[in-house]
Amino acid sequence: MKRITLLLVGVGTLVGVVVFTATTSRPVTVQDAPIFLTQIPAGYREWRFISVAHEEGNLNSFGSILGNDVAIKAYREGTLPFPDGAIIAALHYRFIPSAENNKAFGRDQSFVAGAPTNVQFMVKDSKKYAATGGWGFGHFNNDEKKVDDAFMKTCFPCHQKIKERDLVFTVYAP
Amino acid sequence: MKRITLLLVGVGTLVGVVVFTATTSRPVTVQDAPIFLTQIPAGYREWRFISVAHEEGNLNSFGSILGNDVAIKAYREGTLPFPDGAIIAALHYRFIPSAENNKAFGRDQSFVAGAPTNVQFMVKDSKKYAATGGWGFGHFNNDEKKVDDAFMKTCFPCHQKIKERDLVFTVYAP
Numbered sequence: 001m002k003r004i005t006l007l008l009v010g011v012g013t014l015v016g017v018v019v020f021t022a023t024t025s026r027p028v029t030v031q032d033a034p035i036f037l038t039q040i041p042a043g044y045r046e047w048r049f050i051s052v053a054h055e056e057g058n059l060n061s062f063g064s065i066l067g068n069d070v071a072i073k074a075y076r077e078g079t080l081p082f083p084d085g086a087i088i089a090a091l092h093y094r095f096i097p098s099a100e101n102n103k104a105f106g107r108d109q110s111f112v113a114g115a116p117t118n119v120q121f122m123v124k125d126s127k128k129y130a131a132t133g134g135w136g137f138g139h140f141n142n143d144e145k146k147v148d149d150a151f152m153k154t155c156f157p158c159h160q161k162i163k164e165r166d167l168v169f170t171v172y173a174p
Numbered sequence: 175m176k177r178i179t180l181l182l183v184g185v186g187t188l189v190g191v192v193v194f195t196a197t198t199s200r201p202v203t204v205q206d207a208p209i210f211l212t213q214i215p216a217g218y219r220e221w222r223f224i225s226v227a228h229e230e231g232n233l234n235s236f237g238s239i240l241g242n243d244v245a246i247k248a249y250r251e252g253t254l255p256f257p258d259g260a261i262i263a264a265l266h267y268r269f270i271p272s273a274e275n276n277k278a279f280g281r282d283q284s285f286v287a288g289a290p291t292n293v294q295f296m297v298k299d300s301k302k303y304a305a306t307g308g309w310g311f312g313h314f315n316n317d318e319k320k321v322d323d324a325f326m327k328t329c330f331p332c333h334q335k336i337k338e339r340d341l342v343f344t345v346y347a348p
Contacts, residue, residue: 173265
């Protein structure tokens with residue numbers, strides 16, 4: 001199964017390269033490799049906790065941000081920029097009221113994680129992702145619907161707004 | 175330092191027993207041991223993520239619920255009641271708007287974890303905590319201000335409202 005997936009990605013990349021070389025005269029370089037994550041980093045659900053986040057409005061999301069060992073170490077030691085190998089995962093769920101909790105408290109005040117919506121990643125690789133500040137961005141919907149390139153191209157410009165923390169908005173919660 | 179702490183706890187328990195035996199004729203049994211946690215379980219900040227929670231109103235808290243290996247395994251396998259050794263931690267922070275995030279999004283919609291307020295625990299030990307459904311409850315304020323027994327006695331009656339999930343409100347977020 002893994003082999004088939006890798007093959008499909010391989011074919012996809014190849015098609016991309018062919019189309020690209022057919023419409024430009026620029027030689028194919030490493031810049032033409034996908035700059036966004038095509039695979040979910042393995043084992044992210046086992047990673048340690050960084051912080052929580054809630055977005056109102058259209059997103060209406062409830063997020064938990066986790067980090068792999070490299071990311072957690074960098075956060076705790078205040079290492080900036082984050083070293084290569086650091087990966088930060090944002091697990092997003094619907095933000096929903098909890099009828100059970102509200103009943104226990106005797107008033108409407110509780111919100112919990114609803115259905116999972118997507119998982120986003122930032123992978124630090126200063127060479128591979130040099131064009132986007134050393135970070136590779138990934139977005140994987142729970143319904144497996146893929147986001148398009150136009151959507152993915154919005155990640156870097158927004159994260160650039162927090163250059164002083166190496167493009168990472170989330171602050172470590174002690 | 176650890177030895178001193180243990181000694182102090184020992185002296186405290188001894189004083190409690192002396193006062194108790196002086197005012198009643200009932201023999202001292204295991205029931206007279208503290209039914210609430212007196213020590214923060216070691217290493218809880220390294221545990222894996224269970225879910226997130228937000229309480230409005232007076233609490234205005236932003237919580238992340240973590241579990242030790244026994245708790246995570248039970249959650250994932252749907253084991254009820256939770257086996258002895260399971261520990262669930264609720265890390266609470268202030269629920270605050272994020273000026274940084276709002277600026278990046280171009281509108282007020284982001285909330286993040288503010289200052290830590292307290293950490294609560296549920297420790298499963300069906301013998302030690304038989305009187306409170308097999309769970310020992312703990313509450314540790316970030317400012318080290320101790321909560322009194324009257325406060326701690328509110329844990330069990332409220333958690334009893336969710337008997338069908340072994341007194342645990344938090345549902346695992348996949």
